[in-house]
Amino acid sequence: MGVNAMQMPKLNVVMxxxxxxxxxxxxxxxxxxxxxxxxxxxxxxxxxxHLSWLELTPTGRQFKLNGYTLGERQPIPLAGMLQASIxxxxxVDNNVPDAFKHDKDVKLQQVSLFLSTKYTDHIGSFIQWTxxxxxxxxxxxxxxxxxxxxxxxxxxSLIYGITLxxxxxxxxxxxxxxxxxxxxxxxxxxxxxxASTMLEGGLSQQVAGxxxxxxxxxxxxxxxxxxHTADKIFSPLKAGIxxxxxxxxxxxxxxxxxxxxxxxNAGTNSAMIGTYGMTVDKYxxxxxxxxxxxxxxxxxxxAQYQYITDEHRASAQINWIHEKQEWNASFPGGSTSxxxxxxxxxxxxxxxxxxMKYGINVGYFSIRGGAxxxxxxxxxxxxxxxxxxxxxGYIVDLNYLPKRxxxxxxxxxxxxxxxxxxxxxxxxxxxxxxxxxxYALLWMMF
Amino acid sequence: xxxxxxxxxxxxxxxxxxxxASIAILPILMPSKPAVAGxxxxxxxNYQDQPRNGKSCTSCxxxxxxxxxxxxCRIVAGTVKPTxxxxxxxxxx
Numbered sequence: 001m002g003v004n005a006m007q008m009p010k011l012n013v014v015m016x017x018x019x020x021x022x023x024x025x026x027x028x029x030x031x032x033x034x035x036x037x038x039x040x041x042x043x044x045x046x047x048x049x050h051l052s053w054l055e056l057t058p059t060g061r062q063f064k065l066n067g068y069t070l071g072e073r074q075p076i077p078l079a080g081m082l083q084a085s086i087x088x089x090x091x092v093d094n095n096v097p098d099a100f101k102h103d104k105d106v107k108l109q110q111v112s113l114f115l116s117t118k119y120t121d122h123i124g125s126f127i128q129w130t131x132x133x134x135x136x137x138x139x140x141x142x143x144x145x146x147x148x149x150x151x152x153x154x155x156x157s158l159i160y161g162i163t164l165x166x167x168x169x170x171x172x173x174x175x176x177x178x179x180x181x182x183x184x185x186x187x188x189x190x191x192x193x194x195a196s197t198m199l200e201g202g203l204s205q206q207v208a209g210x211x212x213x214x215x216x217x218x219x220x221x222x223x224x225x226x227x228h229t230a231d232k233i234f235s236p237l238k239a240g241i242x243x244x245x246x247x248x249x250x251x252x253x254x255x256x257x258x259x260x261x262x263x264x265n266a267g268t269n270s271a272m273i274g275t276y277g278m279t280v281d282k283y284x285x286x287x288x289x290x291x292x293x294x295x296x297x298x299x300x301x302x303a304q305y306q307y308i309t310d311e312h313r314a315s316a317q318i319n320w321i322h323e324k325q326e327w328n329a330s331f332p333g334g335s336t337s338x339x340x341x342x343x344x345x346x347x348x349x350x351x352x353x354x355x356m357k358y359g360i361n362v363g364y365f366s367i368r369g370g371a372x373x374x375x376x377x378x379x380x381x382x383x384x385x386x387x388x389x390x391x392x393g394y395i396v397d398l399n400y401l402p403k404r405x406x407x408x409x410x411x412x413x414x415x416x417x418x419x420x421x422x423x424x425x426x427x428x429x430x431x432x433x434x435x436x437x438x439y440a441l442l443w444m445m446f
Numbered sequence: 447x448x449x450x451x452x453x454x455x456x457x458x459x460x461x462x463x464x465x466x467a468s469i470a471i472l473p474i475l476m477p478s479k480p481a482v483a484g485x486x487x488x489x490x491x492n493y494q495d496q497p498r499n500g501k502s503c504t505s506c507x508x509x510x511x512x513x514x515x516x517x518x519c520r521i522v523a524g525t526v527k528p529t530x531x532x533x534x535x536x537x538x539x
Contacts, residue, residue: 043507043520044536059534062490070486071508071520121485154489218490266492267533 036079036405036445037116038063042071046404046445047356051306051313053407053445054175054184055351058267058306061173065159065215067148068116068124077117080446083109087187091434096381102189108133109188109441112141123147129240134188139240140205142170142179160214163223166230166237167204168255168278171213173221176302176319177276179204182349182363183395185409187439194376194419195367195389197323197345198280198296203227206246208234209255221274223257229289248289250281259302273303284329292329298322313353321345336375343369343389359399366392366417376419378427385427388420393432409441484508484521491522491532498535504528507538 039046042063046053049060056064063070085107092100115127128141148161169177178200196202211225229248230238238246259274277300281293300321307314323343327336349363373387397411418432419425425432496502503509508520509528516525521534 042534044534045507048534048536057533059491062486062534066486070484150487150490152487157487157489159490263492266494266498 036081037074037077037114038068038071038079040074041077041118044071051308051315051351052353052356052359052399052401054180055315056173056175056180057308058263058270064173065148065161065213065221066150067118067122067146067161068126069118069121069146069148071118073118077115079114079116081110081112081114082444082446083111083185083441085109085185085187085439085441087189088438089190089434090436091430093381093428093430093434095428099191099381102134105189107189122149132188137240140166140236140238142167142205143237144171146171156217158214158216160212162212163209163225164237165209166207168199168207168209168225168227169276171209171211171223171225172257172276174259174272174274174302174304174317175315176272176274176304176317176347177300178319178321181317181319181347182351182361183397183411184361185441185443186395186411186413187437190413190437190439191381191435193367193389193391194382194384195343195369195391197298197321197343197367198282199278199298199300199321199323200345202296203247203249203280205241206230206238207249207253208237211255213257218263219261221257221259221261221272223255223276225255226252227255227278227280228252244286246286248283248286250283250289250293253278253280268309269305269307271303271305274301276300276302284333284335292332294329295324295326297324297326311355313356313359314351316348316350318348319346334374337372337387338370338375341370341372341375343367349395353399356404357401359401361395361397361399363395364393365395366390368392371420380426380428381430382419383426384419384421385425386420390417390420391415391432392417405445407441407443409439409443411439411441413437413439483518484523486522488522488524488526488532491534493522493526493530493532495527495530497529498531501531501535501537502528503530503532503535505538507536508534509538 049057049063051057089103092103111131113129118124125145127143130141131138144163144165146161146163150159152158163171165171167179169179175181207227208230209225209227211223213223215221255278257276259272261272263270278298280296283289283293298321302319304317325341327339330336331339345367347365349361351361353359367389369389371387376384376387376389378385393415395413397409400408414436415432418435423431503526509517511517516527519526522532
């Protein structure tokens with residue numbers, strides 16, 4: 001890797017020092033209102049744009065649709081984020097110590113620096129750079145650079161814009177989609193299921209998407225984009241991501257979004273029903289982008305409701321993704337057992353906050369599909385004895401915000417099915433509930 | 447395969463720092479200062495000339511009096527009344 005094991009701790013010390021210096025710098029930059037750069041730019045409380053961060057209110061959605069440009073440009077448009085956490089898994093398998101090496105350890109999970117700002121009255125950005133404290137690696141995180149404008153009059157309006165981003169759905173304004181959906185934070189060391197759709201992180205920070213969006217009369221919201229491998233001039237959109245981890249996709253891959261939305265009672269209530277999707281042609285080998293590709297066709301339906309006052313805030317979201325996987329390259333190569341597969345992913349979540357300080361989220365998730373033993377191989381703890389991707393469970397998290405930019409989270413994840421079964425899913429006697437976990441998180445914004 | 451991962455951690459950190467510094471300096475290099483007053487349409491934020499639930503622009507952190515009895519806002523464009531209200535309302539500390 002170009003650096004030996006003796007150098008690693010030294011570099012980690014350097015990295016930690018850089019992060020500490022950045023946090024200190026941000027502390028100096030901040031005035032008494034120690035809030036991120038968008039709040040400084042608009043002079044608004046976090047709770048104007050967020051039901052509770054990071055879920056957007058109608059005001060937050062307008063801010064994003066307007067290209068992050070509302071407010072006054074700040075001389076130093078930076079913000080920071082820190083997550084420290086501890087995870088306890090229900091049952092640790094001592095035969096597979098590597099799978100649980102961070103269990104019950106306090107981890108500096110993530111530190112991020114944001115360049116979130118307006119540049120001109122029509123151009124703004126949300127760019128995140130993240131240090132992963134578990135992997136000891138830093139790279140670009142979500143990035144969304146926008147141009148936006150508005151035409152119309154009092155009775156008819158059209159907000160339209162262009163987005164350049166590195167993660168399908170990062171540009172969306174709703175908290176139903178994978179990038180901004182629940183859980184808003186989760187353990188990075190807990191045992192994770194073996195399957196997810198392409199839209200659920202398969203291309204995150206690996207691709208370049210360019211597209212146009214609009215919001216007409218605050219009633220219809222739509223977007224049409226195309227995604228390409230983040231290479232050449234677009235390579236900064238995957239800066240720091242190893243080539244082995246960066247997906248290579250063939251040509252232009254379409255992404256679309258259409259939603260019907262309505263606000264009433266001056267924005268106290270809002271609702272949305274929508275659909276979005278993407279077709280991706282992906283090379284099976286990230287280091288050899290030649291020859292046949294596998295095709296992923298994702299179609300999603302989502303809906304959201306929000307009720308927002310200072311005293312009580314509530315919301316509910318559902319999201320359903322259907323993915324058709326055509327293994328035109330992987331099946332002939334023997335990497336899959338079937339020539340095609342399907343996955344159906346479902347998420348539902350309900351939220352309640354009292355006085356914007358005490359909150360609870362309750363979520364349900366499931367992913368289902370046909371068995372494919374080559375794709376979902378057997379392995380102790382992380383594998384599936386039957387080659388099944390079927391997983392379902394629930395998440396309950398309690399939130400307490402002692403300050404508007406500090407959040408304490410206690411989250412419980414319970415599995416009713418894991419990698420195909422409730423009991424003995426891996427063929428080594430492990431049950432789905434053995435992967436249940438408790439996750440405690442300190443989450444701070446600067 | 448080996449050639450693809452030969453970038454050292456030190457080099458990667460250096461490049462990352464350079465990239466960060468470049469994008470952080472961008473706003474400073476922008477030629478002109480954009481407008482301070484808001485650019486959003488009042489209708490998009492449900493602006494009304496009357497208070498709502500006892501809240502009005504005069505106590506909002508985005509409002510600046512203009513000396514004529516009215517004022518400007520960091521969010522919505524045009525003149526706003528101190529007695530007005532919109533859904534971006536945020537109480538001044």
